[in-house]
Amino acid sequence: xxxxxxxxxxxxxxxxxxxxxxxxxxxxxxxxxESHITHKLEAEGLHVTIPQCAQNIKDPxxxxxxxxxxxxxxxxxxxxxRGIRVIPRRExxxxxxxxxxxxxxAGAHGKSTTSAILSELMHGSxxxxxxxxxxxxxxxxxxxxxxxxxxxxxxDGSFLNANAYCAIVTNAEPEHMEYYxxxxxxxxxxxxxxxxxxxxxxxxxxxxxxxxLTCKAERLYPSTDIRNIEYVLIEGEPHTRFELLDLGVxxxxxxxxxxxxxxxxxxxxxxxxxxxxxIRARLLDYKGIKKRFDILSDSGDCVIIDDYxxxxxxxxATMEAVKTFAALRGLxxxxxxxxxxxxxxxxxxxxxxxxxxxxADRLIILxxxxxxxxxxxxxxxxxxxxxxxxxxxxxxxVEEALEVYKDDTMAHSLKRGLIVGFGAxxxxxxxxxx
Numbered sequence: 423x424x425x426x427x428x429x430x431x432x433x434x435x436x437x438x439x440x441x442x443x444x445x446x447x448x449x450x451x452x453x454x455x456e457s458h459i460t461h462k463l464e465a466e467g468l469h470v471t472i473p474q475c476a477q478n479i480k481d482p483x484x485x486x487x488x489x490x491x492x493x494x495x496x497x498x499x500x501x502x503x504r505g506i507r508v509i510p511r512r513e514x515x516x517x518x519x520x521x522x523x524x525x526x527x528a529g530a531h532g533k534s535t536t537s538a539i540l541s542e543l544m545h546g547s548x549x550x551x552x553x554x555x556x557x558x559x560x561x562x563x564x565x566x567x568x569x570x571x572x573x574x575x576x577x578d579g580s581f582l583n584a585n586a587y588c589a590i591v592t593n594a595e596p597e598h599m600e601y602y603x604x605x606x607x608x609x610x611x612x613x614x615x616x617x618x619x620x621x622x623x624x625x626x627x628x629x630x631x632x633x634x635l636t637c638k639a640e641r642l643y644p645s646t647d648i649r650n651i652e653y654v655l656i657e658g659e660p661h662t663r664f665e666l667l668d669l670g671v672x673x674x675x676x677x678x679x680x681x682x683x684x685x686x687x688x689x690x691x692x693x694x695x696x697x698x699x700x701i702r703a704r705l706l707d708y709k710g711i712k713k714r715f716d717i718l719s720d721s722g723d724c725v726i727i728d729d730y731x732x733x734x735x736x737x738x739a740t741m742e743a744v745k746t747f748a749a750l751r752g753l754x755x756x757x758x759x760x761x762x763x764x765x766x767x768x769x770x771x772x773x774x775x776x777x778x779x780x781x782a783d784r785l786i787i788l789x790x791x792x793x794x795x796x797x798x799x800x801x802x803x804x805x806x807x808x809x810x811x812x813x814x815x816x817x818x819x820v821e822e823a824l825e826v827y828k829d830d831t832m833a834h835s836l837k838r839g840l841i842v843g844f845g846a847x848x849x850x851x852x853x854x855x856x
Contacts, residue, residue: 426479427451428497429488430470431460434575435511437549437560438486438518443468444563452478452497458851462559476500483507486514489578490794512580519585522547522570525691526584528616529592529626530576531736532684534711536592537573539674540688542707543696544569551575552730553712569695574616577601581616589620590691592684594631595735600766624691626683640690644683653677653746660715660747669698675710677743713850715743725753725840728853732763732846734774740842745781748840755838758782759853761845762790765798776805783839785809791847 427439430451436459443449443466450469453460460470471478476496479485485501485508492498501508525544527537534552541548541562546569548554548562574581574589577598594613602609610631617623618637625632627641642648652663656673663673664682666689674685685705692701710716713730720726727744731737741758748756758779762768768775768790779785787802802813843853 426482440561515583526574526586528574530595530597532592536684543692555709586620588622734778738778761788761849
């Protein structure tokens with residue numbers, strides 16, 4: 423078939439587009455601007471048009487658009503005027519995933535990491551919400567297996583259409599509540615439906631909501647099932663070593679109890695179909711994912727890390743890993759650079775944001791990445807006055823001096839120690855000087 427994807431530069435839509443391309447369909451797409459994602463799509467043979475306009479609609483059988491595309495989008499209007507089927511990503515999942523044995527990973531935090539780890543353990547196809555360093559993409563296609571590891575998205579309820587054979591849930595912390603009308607009954611009801619739709623279920627049983635479920639499931643109790651966690655450097659790279667149940671010792675790339683949790687859930691999901699010693703060996707193939715504790719630069723006395731964390735729980739977990747890494751490496755001073763993502767998330771979680779950067783010697787706050795939301799007034803100077811705080815208009819490549827701050831002392835200090843950037847906006851490219 424011929425598919426056209428509107429908003430193809432998004433990580434979720436790009437994953438579906440690449441997967442359908444690998445399966446032999448003719449795929450085109452459009453976005454409002456070029457990006458590293460659109461460039462990679464074109465390099466892989468997909469036709470991408472910038473910007474969006476009615477002329478981009480040629481003769482597709484179906485047009486698929488991301489959740490943020492509005493009804494007045496020129497390509498949507500053109501396709502509908504010509505009688506071409508137009509469906510949102512959420513509905514498209516029903517036909518894209520219908521013939522696969524889907525291992526769907528959901529949760530407010532850790533689902534990308536768990537999905538990437540599981541893809542290494544099971545060697546099936548994968549569509550995840552971040553680029554795995556092991557295979558250099560957010561998609562891997564294997565035509566020798568019907569297994570598909572899929573990162574399921576609760577932000578728009580689309581995880582209900584994931585056709586999950588196995589539902590793996592890392593946690594069910596309320597997030598993206600604007601989609602659910604701030605109705606926790608609706609939010610948790612959706613999670614319950616996602617889990618009960620799957621024949622096989624792997625749950626973090628210490629999550630408050632997941633612990634209340636009575637359905638048949640494989641339950642992980644991290645505080646007792648995961649023991650003797652150690653943080654070690656292997657050839658300078660961070661690894662977490664841990665014991666799981668009576669299965670022995672495992673090692674996984676990354677630092678933190680949350681990494682051990684993600685790996686443990688993946689191990690339990692893989693065990694029914696993969697031998698445990700094979701799992702233990704394949705776990706070492708996981709090399710992290712782009713933008714999750716992503717070490718961009720390491721000059722010995724200065725390490726720069728990019729992290730996608732944009733919720734207080736995620737940032738707090740990464741800060742614990744950052745402190746451990748800095749101590750093991752003997753790095754002096756931690757600078758956190760935060761680009762708040764969405765005004766709604768920032769306001770709703772402001773109290774938690776105020777404390778999640780604990781351990782940072784300096785906090786730099788960039789302007790809020792609005793993600794289409796209306797501007798709201800937030801008094802960061804008052805809320806974060808307990809930090810050594812700097813507010814900046816933008817960031818320049820940190821290892822090249824950060825002259826934007828007009829402060830020689832700061833510029834010098836930012837050439838040493840550990841620098842970690844947080845956010846789901848364009849901070850990842852600012853850190854890379856792109």
